[in-house]
Amino acid sequence: MNRTTIAGVGRGAVVAGVWLAVLTTASQAQLTPRQILERVDANMTMSTARVTAQMTITYRDDDDRILIYEAWAQGTDQSFLEFTAPARDAGSRFLRLEDAMWIYLPRVGKSVRIQGHMLRQGLMGSDFSYGDASENPSMVEDYDAVLEGEEMLEERRTYVVDLTAKRNDLAYQRRKVWVDAERWVPLKEERFARSGKLLKTALLSEVRRIGDRWYPFRIEMDDALQTDTRTVLQMLSVELDIRVPREVFTLPYLEGGE
Amino acid sequence: MSRQRRRIPVLRLAWRNTRRNTRRTLLTVIAVTVAVTAITFMFAYITGILGNIVNSYARTESGHVRIRKDGYSERERLMPVYLKVDRVSELLSVIREHPDVEEAVPRIRSSVLVDGAGTNRPGMLLGLDFERENAYLNPASMAVNGTPPRAGFPEVMIGDEFAEKLGIGVGDTITVLGQTAYRSLGGLRLVVTDLASSGMSFLDNSMLVVPLDQAQVLADLPDAATEILVFAHDAALAEPLAVELRAQLESIVTGDLEVLSWLDQGPLMRTMQMMRPMLGVVMGLMLLMAGLIIINTMLMTVMERTQELGMQAALGMRRSDILYLIVSEGLVIGLIGGVVGAILGSGVGIWLEHTGIDFTAAARGIDLPFQGMVYPDWQPAFAVVGLACGVLAAGVAALYPARRAIRMAPAEALRQ
Numbered sequence: 001m002n003r004t005t006i007a008g009v010g011r012g013a014v015v016a017g018v019w020l021a022v023l024t025t026a027s028q029a030q031l032t033p034r035q036i037l038e039r040v041d042a043n044m045t046m047s048t049a050r051v052t053a054q055m056t057i058t059y060r061d062d063d064d065r066i067l068i069y070e071a072w073a074q075g076t077d078q079s080f081l082e083f084t085a086p087a088r089d090a091g092s093r094f095l096r097l098e099d100a101m102w103i104y105l106p107r108v109g110k111s112v113r114i115q116g117h118m119l120r121q122g123l124m125g126s127d128f129s130y131g132d133a134s135e136n137p138s139m140v141e142d143y144d145a146v147l148e149g150e151e152m153l154e155e156r157r158t159y160v161v162d163l164t165a166k167r168n169d170l171a172y173q174r175r176k177v178w179v180d181a182e183r184w185v186p187l188k189e190e191r192f193a194r195s196g197k198l199l200k201t202a203l204l205s206e207v208r209r210i211g212d213r214w215y216p217f218r219i220e221m222d223d224a225l226q227t228d229t230r231t232v233l234q235m236l237s238v239e240l241d242i243r244v245p246r247e248v249f250t251l252p253y254l255e256g257g258e
Numbered sequence: 259m260s261r262q263r264r265r266i267p268v269l270r271l272a273w274r275n276t277r278r279n280t281r282r283t284l285l286t287v288i289a290v291t292v293a294v295t296a297i298t299f300m301f302a303y304i305t306g307i308l309g310n311i312v313n314s315y316a317r318t319e320s321g322h323v324r325i326r327k328d329g330y331s332e333r334e335r336l337m338p339v340y341l342k343v344d345r346v347s348e349l350l351s352v353i354r355e356h357p358d359v360e361e362a363v364p365r366i367r368s369s370v371l372v373d374g375a376g377t378n379r380p381g382m383l384l385g386l387d388f389e390r391e392n393a394y395l396n397p398a399s400m401a402v403n404g405t406p407p408r409a410g411f412p413e414v415m416i417g418d419e420f421a422e423k424l425g426i427g428v429g430d431t432i433t434v435l436g437q438t439a440y441r442s443l444g445g446l447r448l449v450v451t452d453l454a455s456s457g458m459s460f461l462d463n464s465m466l467v468v469p470l471d472q473a474q475v476l477a478d479l480p481d482a483a484t485e486i487l488v489f490a491h492d493a494a495l496a497e498p499l500a501v502e503l504r505a506q507l508e509s510i511v512t513g514d515l516e517v518l519s520w521l522d523q524g525p526l527m528r529t530m531q532m533m534r535p536m537l538g539v540v541m542g543l544m545l546l547m548a549g550l551i552i553i554n555t556m557l558m559t560v561m562e563r564t565q566e567l568g569m570q571a572a573l574g575m576r577r578s579d580i581l582y583l584i585v586s587e588g589l590v591i592g593l594i595g596g597v598v599g600a601i602l603g604s605g606v607g608i609w610l611e612h613t614g615i616d617f618t619a620a621a622r623g624i625d626l627p628f629q630g631m632v633y634p635d636w637q638p639a640f641a642v643v644g645l646a647c648g649v650l651a652a653g654v655a656a657l658y659p660a661r662r663a664i665r666m667a668p669a670e671a672l673r674q
Contacts (some may be wrong), residue, residue: 113373118378124441
């Protein structure tokens with residue numbers, strides 16, 4: 001009887017263990033959309049970053065254009081970007097502080113502040129807008145999310161999350177994001193206008209580990225309204241959470257440089 | 259015994275008849291005059307409006323023939339400066355040698371961002387050869403105050419409404435950012451030397467005019483332009499000229515130019531051409547209305563004389579003679595009214611052709627190449643057509659009452 005009990009207890013423990021395992025898996029699978037976004041934000045939003053990248057713009061009926069830039073970013077709303085190649089574009093600089101952006105061209109010798117819809121123009125004619133290139137917004141703060149399901153993408157398990165903007169002034173009122181379920185990096189994204197019209201498609205790949213984060217080293221962007229181009233951004237070097245000189249994000253630095 | 263046919267001096271009789279009741283005649287003559295005046299003037303007026311749009315479009319947009327890089331038309335909205343015409347000076351000298359060519363001018367058109375007094379706005383930058391443009395876009399004629407920009411200097415003339423929105427004036431410096439031929443970002447600092455008012459709202463609201471060389475610096479286009487506009491001695495030569503230039507330029511710049519006559523550049527001008535027959539229909543309706551007024555008046559005039567006509571028939575006047583007489587009366591009245599109307603219509607047309615009709619206020623709201631002043635375009639043919647219509651309508655109008663009169667038995671006519 002006791003043995004039975006013991007045996008019974010033993011079986012009960014085994015059953016309980018199995019249930020616990022099932023429940024744990026289920027609870028991970030049942031992340032709320034908000035939790036998914038929080039994990040993406042935690043991985044993708046860094047305190048500071050320094051990136052050198054090569055931007056290749058491919059034209060349907062012209063030679064490719066290759067540009068190289070160096071960028072600094074701090075938090076979600078400060079960034080500085082300077083083109084270093086080719087020679088004719090070297091020294092063109094862009095400073096983003098909150099909602100405003102300044103452009104400095106060596107030939108003009110004075111910065112110009114651009115606002116509003118200008119931020120949606122292509123950066124140096126690429127498929128990335130000035131906004132795309134300079135913003136690093138928090139998804140949780142800006143969007144309401146709905147989990148559409150899971151999909152395999154490039155042999156990675158992804159959560160498909162549908163985002164709807166909380167504010168009217170965001171460049172993309174709806175986004176559909178395929179989030180890597182283990183590394184919390186978006187692998188694909190479709191960005192839409194309020195009307196539901198597809199504006200951009202981004203494919204993120206070559207995800208590498210930097211410290212305790214995962215970072216995509218290749219971003220392919222296609223602006224649906226700019227039909228004859230495609231732009232690939234290849235990160236050449238990425239440093240995250242490093243010390244950034246404070247003066248980088250100032251107008252004197254933009255205009256003076258050093 | 260053969261009865262000799264009496265010859266009735268119908269025309270003289272008709273003329274005399276018109277003077278019998280001057281009030282009646284005057285009424286009919288006035289009806290014809292008003293109708294013919296309206297026809298003559300309206301022809302000149304409508305031709306003037308169509309001419310205004312076509313001419314404004316040719317001068318500002320299309321030329322008679324426009325030469326651009328192949329594929330530009332499809333991307334026109336974006337004003338892509340990377341779609342450029344190279345070796346412009348060589349092409350220009352070849353084009354100017356063509357006997358049908360009055361002038362050929364290079365232009366650079368670029369979509370830019372203009373930074374004025376702390377605000378910026380998108381604008382349209384036009385790089386022009388100021389001297390050669392005098393008879394065409396004619397920037398000097400748009401100047402409001404100041405001096406036009408000089409070639410070789412970073413100077414700009416800016417649409418007056420645009421300047422107001424930017425909060426700038428003559429003497430201020432603006433920064434202009436735009437695309438370069440290599441599709442990157444170029445910029446220029448320019449001093450505003452002049453404000454422009456063209457009367458064409460789409461220009462005054464967004465236009466910046468700079469010397470060609472400055473636009474070439476901004477867009478990185480040495481010896482290149484985004485278009486060459488060709489003006490023929492006569493707009494009617496445009497289509498064959500485009501064909502000839504295409505063949506000629508092919509041998510210099512192989513196969514990558516788009517050479518289009520003004521009629522082939524977008525639907526607007528084709529529509530305008532199609533509007534001419536449509537306006538013909540409108541004019542036809544106007545003629546019909548004028549004819550009805552004349553008919554109505556003639557009808558009244560003849561009906562009034564039923565008794566008299568019955569009397570003439572009873573006295574043995576032949577029916578054909580009566581018919582002939584009444585129609586002749588109609589023709590005489592038509593001729594008098596027609597001549598007066600044609601003279602009046604032509605007079606008004608020619609007068610307004612010189613003074614113009616000011617539609618500046620109305621033109622501000624429309625996004626068409628349309629100059630505020632409309633100058634009717636009077637041509638002798640319009641007076642002839644007006645006159646012919648008046649005479650014909652009066653003659654035809656007299657037929658019905660005349661036939662009605664002669665069909666009546668003399669006794670019945672006398673009773674009425």
